[in-house]
Amino acid sequence: MNKKRALWMVLFVATAVVFATGTALAKDWKPTKAIEIIAPAGPGGGWDMLARTVQKALTDEKLVDKPIIVTNKPGGGGATGWTYLKGKKGHGEYLAATSPLILQNNLLGKSELTYNDVTPIACLMAEWETIAVKADAPWKTGKEFFEAIKKNPASVPVGVGPTLGNDDHIQFLTIAQAFNVDPKTVKFVVFPKTAAEQIPAILGGHIGAITISMAETLEQVKAGKLRLLGVSSPERLAVIPDVPTWKEQGIDLVFPHWRGLIAAPGLTDEQLKYWDTVIGKMVQTKTWKDLLKKLDWDSFYQNAADHKVFLAESYKSQDNLLTSVGLKK
Amino acid sequence: MEAIFDHLMLGLKVAITPLNILWVFIGGLLGTIIGMLPGLGPATGVAILIPITYNMNPATALITMCAVYYGAMFGGSRASIMINTPGDASAIVSCFDGYPMTKNGRAGEALAISAYASFIGGIIGMVFLVFLTEPVAMAALKFGPAEKFSLLLFALTATVTLSEGSILKGFIAMGLGFMLSTIGIDGQSGSIRFCYGLDALQDGIDFLVAMIGLYAVAEVFKNYGSLHVKYSVDSKTIGKVWVSWKEFKRCLLPMIRSGPLGFFVGVLPGMGGTIATFLSYATEKGLSKHPERFGKGEIIGLAAPESANNACSGGAMVPLLTLGIPGSGTTAVMLAALMMLGIRPGPILFEQHPEIAWGVIASLLVGNVILLVINLPLAVPLVQLLRVPLRIMLPMILGLGYMGTYFLNYSSFDFILVSIFALGGYLLSKLSVPIPPLVLALILGGMTEQTFRNAMTISDGNVATFFVKPISLTFLILAAISLVYSLWRQKKLSSPHQ
Amino acid sequence: MTKDRYVGIFSVLAGLVYLASAIAIPVFEVSDDIGPRTFPILVSIVVIICGTFVLINDIRSTKRTVFSWQFIVQKDIWLRIALTIAGGIVYGLVLDWLGYVITTFIFMSYVFSYINVGKYVENIFIAFAFSTISYTVFAIILKLSLPRGLLGEILPF
Numbered sequence: 008m009n010k011k012r013a014l015w016m017v018l019f020v021a022t023a024v025v026f027a028t029g030t031a032l033a034k035d036w037k038p039t040k041a042i043e044i045i046a047p048a049g050p051g052g053g054w055d056m057l058a059r060t061v062q063k064a065l066t067d068e069k070l071v072d073k074p075i076i077v078t079n080k081p082g083g084g085g086a087t088g089w090t091y092l093k094g095k096k097g098h099g100e101y102l103a104a105t106s107p108l109i110l111q112n113n114l115l116g117k118s119e120l121t122y123n124d125v126t127p128i129a130c131l132m133a134e135w136e137t138i139a140v141k142a143d144a145p146w147k148t149g150k151e152f153f154e155a156i157k158k159n160p161a162s163v164p165v166g167v168g169p170t171l172g173n174d175d176h177i178q179f180l181t182i183a184q185a186f187n188v189d190p191k192t193v194k195f196v197v198f199p200k201t202a203a204e205q206i207p208a209i210l211g212g213h214i215g216a217i218t219i220s221m222a223e224t225l226e227q228v229k230a231g232k233l234r235l236l237g238v239s240s241p242e243r244l245a246v247i248p249d250v251p252t253w254k255e256q257g258i259d260l261v262f263p264h265w266r267g268l269i270a271a272p273g274l275t276d277e278q279l280k281y282w283d284t285v286i287g288k289m290v291q292t293k294t295w296k297d298l299l300k301k302l303d304w305d306s307f308y309q310n311a312a313d314h315k316v317f318l319a320e321s322y323k324s325q326d327n328l329l330t331s332v333g334l335k336k
Numbered sequence: 337m338e339a340i341f342d343h344l345m346l347g348l349k350v351a352i353t354p355l356n357i358l359w360v361f362i363g364g365l366l367g368t369i370i371g372m373l374p375g376l377g378p379a380t381g382v383a384i385l386i387p388i389t390y391n392m393n394p395a396t397a398l399i400t401m402c403a404v405y406y407g408a409m410f411g412g413s414r415a416s417i418m419i420n421t422p423g424d425a426s427a428i429v430s431c432f433d434g435y436p437m438t439k440n441g442r443a444g445e446a447l448a449i450s451a452y453a454s455f456i457g458g459i460i461g462m463v464f465l466v467f468l469t470e471p472v473a474m475a476a477l478k479f480g481p482a483e484k485f486s487l488l489l490f491a492l493t494a495t496v497t498l499s500e501g502s503i504l505k506g507f508i509a510m511g512l513g514f515m516l517s518t519i520g521i522d523g524q525s526g527s528i529r530f531c532y533g534l535d536a537l538q539d540g541i542d543f544l545v546a547m548i549g550l551y552a553v554a555e556v557f558k559n560y561g562s563l564h565v566k567y568s569v570d571s572k573t574i575g576k577v578w579v580s581w582k583e584f585k586r587c588l589l590p591m592i593r594s595g596p597l598g599f600f601v602g603v604l605p606g607m608g609g610t611i612a613t614f615l616s617y618a619t620e621k622g623l624s625k626h627p628e629r630f631g632k633g634e635i636i637g638l639a640a641p642e643s644a645n646n647a648c649s650g651g652a653m654v655p656l657l658t659l660g661i662p663g664s665g666t667t668a669v670m671l672a673a674l675m676m677l678g679i680r681p682g683p684i685l686f687e688q689h690p691e692i693a694w695g696v697i698a699s700l701l702v703g704n705v706i707l708l709v710i711n712l713p714l715a716v717p718l719v720q721l722l723r724v725p726l727r728i729m730l731p732m733i734l735g736l737g738y739m740g741t742y743f744l745n746y747s748s749f750d751f752i753l754v755s756i757f758a759l760g761g762y763l764l765s766k767l768s769v770p771i772p773p774l775v776l777a778l779i780l781g782g783m784t785e786q787t788f789r790n791a792m793t794i795s796d797g798n799v800a801t802f803f804v805k806p807i808s809l810t811f812l813i814l815a816a817i818s819l820v821y822s823l824w825r826q827k828k829l830s831s832p833h834q
Numbered sequence: 835m836t837k838d839r840y841v842g843i844f845s846v847l848a849g850l851v852y853l854a855s856a857i858a859i860p861v862f863e864v865s866d867d868i869g870p871r872t873f874p875i876l877v878s879i880v881v882i883i884c885g886t887f888v889l890i891n892d893i894r895s896t897k898r899t900v901f902s903w904q905f906i907v908q909k910d911i912w913l914r915i916a917l918t919i920a921g922g923i924v925y926g927l928v929l930d931w932l933g934y935v936i937t938t939f940i941f942m943s944y945v946f947s948y949i950n951v952g953k954y955v956e957n958i959f960i961a962f963a964f965s966t967i968s969y970t971v972f973a974i975i976l977k978l979s980l981p982r983g984l985l986g987e988i989l990p991f
Contacts, residue, residue: 043979050383051662051669056676063390063676078979079383080746082539087747091930115526117538161796170523195866196481196790199523199782203661204605210659213480213794226660226682301678384976504884504891508845511881515852518874527870529859530852556918560911563949727950728960734918735942735964738925742934743978751926755919762915766903767837785873793866 036277038100042075044268045103047088049081054088054104056302057131057266061102064295070285073100084108084170086118093124095271099278102128106266107174110322114329115172122318125269126279129286130314132299133263133307136178136239137221137250141209142232144216149237149256152216153186160192163215166205168198172334174264177325178239179218180332185258190332209233220264221247222303239263246303265307267314283311344466347694350395351702359392359400360699364707367407368714372415374552375544375740377424378408378666386673394677395692399699401670402653406703408666409609409646410454410711417446417638418722419733421552425543425779426609426645428772429617431551433630433637440633443722444577447715449635450642451708452579453591457643458704460595461602461650465697472651473658476603481790482801484604486811488784491611492777493815494618497822499770506773509764513774516541517781524789536749543779545741545750549757550771552737556730557762563727577715579635587639590620598644602651605663609648610779614772616644618818627825650700656681657693837901838892845885853878917948933983934973938965 046058055077062075080088085108095101103125112118138149146152156163167176180190196214198204205217206224210232217224225246227233235250239262243252253260270282289295290308299306309317329335350356363385370381381404389397412427417434430450437446464472479487492510499506519530520540531537579587597619598612620640621630630637655663660682662668674681679689686693721729741750761771777784795801802808856874892898905912925941932940942961950957973980 041982049665050379050386051665051672056672059386059676063387076977076979078746082745082747083535086535087539117521164794170521171526194793194796195524196793197524197786197866198790199786206661207477207605207655207659208480211477211480222680226680226684230683232683298676302675303680380978384978387977502888504888505841507884508841508881508888511845511877511884512848514877515848515874515881518877522870524866525861525870527859527861529870529874530855532855553918553922557911557915560914560949561908730949731942731945731960732964734922734945735938735968738922738941739934739938739968739972739980742929742980743972746979748926748929751929752923755922758922759915759919767841767901769841788873789866789868792868797867 036099036275036281038071038073038281040073040100042071042073042100042102043078044075045078045080045088045092045101047080047082047085047103049079053134053266054085054106055079057104057268060295060298060302061104061131061268061289064289064292064298065285067294068289068292070289070292083118084112086112086120089120089125089269092269092271093120096273097275098271099274099281101271102268102282103270104266105269107264107321107325109269110318110325111172111174111177111329114322114326114335116335122269122315122322125272126274126311127314127318128268128270128279128282128311129290130265130267130307130309130317131286131290132304133265134220134222134304135244136175136218136262136264137224138179138182138216138218138236139209139224139228139233140216140236141212142234144234146236147234148251149182149253149258150186152236153183153188156183156193157186157188160188160194164194164196164213166196166198166208166214166217167219168203168205170199171195171197172329174262175218175220177328177332177334178260178262180334181260181262181328182237182253182258184332185260225303240305244305263305263307267309279311286310340466343690343694344698346690347696347698348701350691350695351399351698356396356399356699357702357706359396360403360703360706361710363400363403364407364410364703364710367404367409368411368414368707368710370404371408371411371423371427373740374415374421374423374548374737375744377412377544378405379669380743381405381408382666382669382673386669386676389673389677392677394674394679394689395695397677398670398674398679398692398696399703401673402696402699403703403706405649405666405670406458406646406700406707407710409458409649410451410707412645413450413454413638413642414447414715414718417450418443418718419729420555421733421737422547424609425547425775426613426648428547428551428610428775429613429641430638432617432772433632433634436631436633437635437638438722442633443719444715445579445583445635446638447719448577448579448712449583449587449639451711451715452584453587453639453642454646454711455704455708456591457595457598457646457648458650458700458707460592460643461599461647462697462700462704464596464599464647465650465653465700469654469658472600472603473654476605476655478807479604480805481787481794482805483807483811484607485784485787485791486802486808486815487604487607487611488780488787490811490815490818491615492773492780492784494818495614495776496773497818498614498618498621499773502768503822503826505769509770510773510777513777513779514781514784516546516774516778518785524786536747539745540782541753541778542744542750543775544744545753546757546778547775548737548741549754550761550775552733552740553754553758554761554765556733556737557758558765559726559730563730565726577712577719583635587636590623590636590640591643594620594640594644595647598647599651601644602648602663603654605655605661606783608652608664609645610776612644612648613641614776616641622818622821646704653696653700657685657696658683660685835901836892836898838888838895840901842885842889842892845881845888849878849882849885853882914948918945921945929983930981931983933985934980935965935969935985936983938968 044058046055048054058077065071092103113121183190208214209217237253238250241261367381370376382401412424413430416422416427416430420431420435422428434446496506521538594616601607601612621627652663655661656667662671741754859871929937942964946957972978
């Protein structure tokens with residue numbers, strides 16, 4: 008048994024080496040086998056949907072000539088999937104979906120891995136954050152709302168999910184601070200499932216407000232059941248023209264919940280250039296634009312070079328933010 | 337009333353096109369097969385379909401995904417009945433009496449009644465969905481963290497009281513399940529608990545991993561002693577795929593009353609089939625004149641939970657269609673697929689896209705009929721699998737179990753966990769410690785703790801909140817009754833010996 | 835030793851170890867008032883109490899039946915269990931590297947070798963069929979991700 012296993016291993020390692028060197032020598036790089044897009048979460052989440060939209064856009068528009076598969080690698084708030092990607096050093100066929108969590112995990116000490124361990128390819132889309140209250144709640148603006156919290160934090164429990172320390176939570180803490188509310192006094196109620204249970208909880212009147220990404224509340228707002236107090240975009244959004252931005256309310260906060268693509272570390276310039284061009288073409292296509300519209304996502308494209316700079320800046324600003332609101336020690 | 341029938345007709349018109357019926361058939365078959373395999377459940381089944389649905393119209397896409405969902409519910413209990421290996425959490429209860437029936441040479445009968453019960457439950461779910469969607473969705477909003485905690489407590493107590501012999505051992509098993517459920521990062525405080533430096537444990541233990549170990553692999557261990565036995569079941573007495581009218585009549589009332597129970601539990605986001613099946617089993621055992629027959633091949637013990645489970649998947653559609661809230665992992669994947677097609681379900685779905693909302697409801701009817709048609713004939717070749725010798729069957733179960741494990745989190749660390757759970761499950765069952773309370777506590781532990789903490793946060797630290805809210809109080813009283821009743825019964829049973 | 839003696843001792847020990855770890859959980863400022871320790875501490879107390887009761891009942895009981903693990907008498911069974919557990923762990927450890935098809939073929943041949951003893955041809959054939967068919971169905975037709983491993987460098991899919 009053992010001898011046989013060893014024999015097989017030798018055989019396959021040998022073949023693998025031959026093929027690997029073959030790829031490295033090629034000049035103008037192109038994927039030589041199936042492309043794998045890693046969604047570092049289970050099916051149905053934001054990363055999974057980004058991976059699948061990219062898969063669909065690239066395939067339908069015939070921008071790549073190899074098949075694309077989406078691999079789900081959930082765990083560690085993305086860390087499991089990204090660590091897997093990190094292990095594919097120099098292989099251009101592997102991409103993964105990312106979000107600010109790649110910075111936050113590292114800043115909050117949950118993961119060693121950071122954006123320097125992978126190759127940023129592009130930023131693609133953004134969702135905006137909001138704070139929602141029931142439509143019949145007494146508060147109409149952020150100011151009124153936070154004054155009520157300041158008076159009696161216990162009277163307004165705030166729903167957040169799936170964990171504290173995510174973008175939803177950080178948004179709330181930042182705004183609270185801007186309105187001179189001590190973030191530590193806010194009563195957060197955590198809804199850990201991906202089931203967005205905070206929405207039925209607020210509709211049923213069990214909690215006072217939720218901090219969440221805008222798109223998840225949209226249908227309730229249209230039905231007149233929830234009211235949005237503000238939105239974290241730089242300008243008012245077309246789907247909710249009546250909701251003022253936080254900026255209009257005097258808070259210096261533009262806060263995109265962006266998602267993008269990264270590739271394995273140690274890519275050659277040719278490999279990086281290939282993906283930069285392909286993704287650059289993709290965001291111009293009709294398929295991609297249609298998908299964004301269907302999902303209520305805003306385009307937030309940055310090419311590889313810009314995205315790298317953006318990540319470095321975000322890392323610094325998030326560091327300050329997390330420290331000032333008391334999440335990072 | 338008339339409006340409802342108009343809508344239903346609209347829905348049926350959408351559902352009964354040759355193309356949609358074909359897709360319901362394909363989806364139902366895929367779901368049934370996927371549901372049978374340990375670890376592969378409806379969520380995976382729906383995820384498989386996502387790329388295919390890209391090119392469908394939204395109604396067809398949703399109907400197909402629903403068919404997979406119901407199919408998985410039909411299929412989930414097949415393996416429970418035949419090899420004591422639940423395909424999904426909601427099929428655990430089907431092992432209790434389904435497997436003993438197989439051992440008694442009634443495998444065909446068990447498969448048949450489970451198909452009928454699934455059908456009846458599915459139809460009850462549909463009827464409730466047609467007439468009660470609106471009021472039920474409103475009622476479900478009354479369930480905040482306090483109410484959910486009390487319901488969880490009731491479900492757990494009812495399960496512990498099921499454990500034959502020793503309620504103390506049932507509580508110990510439940511405690512062990514709770515212990516396992518607290519492993520990982522605590523979402524509320526960010527504290528890392530009980531990981532002992534292992535990063536792989538930070539996300540907690542997936543209960544399906546535990547289930548594959550505790551049931552599928554441990555079942556293989558139990559059979560290691562009987563490899564010389566040619567077949568797991570004497571092949572002459574597999575039995576026809578048929579239920580006698582007499583037996584069916586006995587099951588009818590339990591199946592019908594389990595339906596509404598399953599539906600209402602299904603409506604609550606995050607609750608789902610596991611609670612529905614356990615509660616329905618406990619209820620029927622409590623109501624039965626012969627509770628001692630349960631666990632030994634009582635056909636009602638199989639029929640009632642099956643019905644509850646399928647009615648539950650009808651209930652799970654309520655939060656999805658009325659609020660746009662996915663109440664379960666499966667409906668979360670469905671929601672994602674719908675969003676990619678440009679449909680975002682919510683409170684105005686019924687007005688904006690009545691053909692989708694009512695098409696789905698009508699698909700429950702069509703889907704359940706088709707699934708019954710698929711499942712009854714499918715049971716005939718399926719029972720023949722019991723003729724496969726154990727020494728071929730056991731390695732296959734291991735292979736499928738480990739493959740299923742990989743599909744859960746795509747993590748090979750889970751293989752180690754599965755092996756540990758298998759050994760643990762084997763040792764515990766040697767010591768007559770019941771496994772179901774452990775699994776249920778592991779599944780519900782995180783939710784139990786979180787709803788408790790959320791309720792306490794909302795009430796500003798006042799425990800009275802659980803007793804002041806009427807719904808919550810009702811469940812607490814029910815929990816107390818079921819505990820006292822079973823203690824009294826245990827005393828009565830053991831007193832003649834003392 | 836009786837079954838209940840084992841159960842009681844195990845529960846009390848597990849409860850104590852768990853309690854000690856629960857008390858050592860670090861608590862951060864951003865937590866709720868209940869905190870991450872309360873629930874685990876309650877659970878450990880319940881388990882310890884139940885375990886103690888099981889022990890007391892067992893000691894007071896008059897109709898004790900001795901329980902044995904039968905490591906010697908049933909050594910075939912225990913050996914197979916040990917082989918399966920070891921095999922399962924190794925399977926997991928090499929899966930990502932070697933890929934699903936190769937690892938599964940090896941694992942299945944290994945498991946068959948001590949369950950279906952002596953029938954080499956049959957075993958190798960079923961192991962090969964199992965690994966290739968399951969890969970074809972799940973990874974290629976249904977497009978679920980199974981690790982491609984070393985074969986991924988050669989095969990186009």
